[in-house]
Amino acid sequence: MTRTDTASRVILTSPERVYAALIDPDALTAWLPPEGMSARFERFDARPGGSYRLVLTYTDASDAPGKTTAASDVVDAHFLELVPDERIVLVGDFVSDDPAYAGAMTMTWGLTKVEGGTRVEIRADNVPDGISAEDHAAGFASSLANLADYLQP
Incomplete structure (x- = not known):
């Protein structure tokens, strides 16, 4: 589990609005699930040391x-770092009996103000072997497109 996957997209809104959509469970359930999925949180506590399921x-x-x-x-x-309007770092574990999905994957969401909007960069470190690079790229692209649709006028 040493693979790193990345994706990015410019969203035509402010870093403040993007950050708000990254820490609001209702917003996340609206845009985060990739195409063909839905989401719900069993718990959600967005603060350093907080967690979610x-x-x-x-x-x-x-x-x-x-x-x-x-x-x-x-x-x-669980959340490691929340820097308003700039970055969120969390560590996630899939609940699975399959060892191909075992291990802690670190996800970093970086926000950079650019002309006309915000560059949203996703970095996943220590991606479990069971997640193909193609599927991960497609999931990231889908979630970022959903985020753009959710936030852009």
């Missing part, structure tokens, strides 16, 4: 079997 459910489990159950991925995460 996210349940992602597949619309059609026959297309992509889940990591936790046939139809879902469950992620337990």
Whole structure:
């Protein structure tokens, strides 16, 4: 588990609005799930040392079997760092019996003000071997597109 995956996109809004959408559980359930999934939080506490449990459910489990159950991925995460309007760092673990998904993946969401908006950069370190680079890239792209749709006029 030494792979790092990254993605970025410019969102046509302020870093303040993007950051707010990254720490609001209602906003996250609206835009974070990649295409073909829905989300709900079992708990959510956005502060350094805080944590969340996210349940992602597949619309059609026959297309992509889940990591936790046939139809879902469950992620337990805790926040390491929250720098308003700049960065969020968290560590997440998939709840799974499959060792291919075991281990702590560090996710960093970086926000940089650019002309006309905010560059949102995602960096995932220590990606579990069971997550293909192609699937991860597609998931990141989908979530970033959802974020843009959620925040842009």
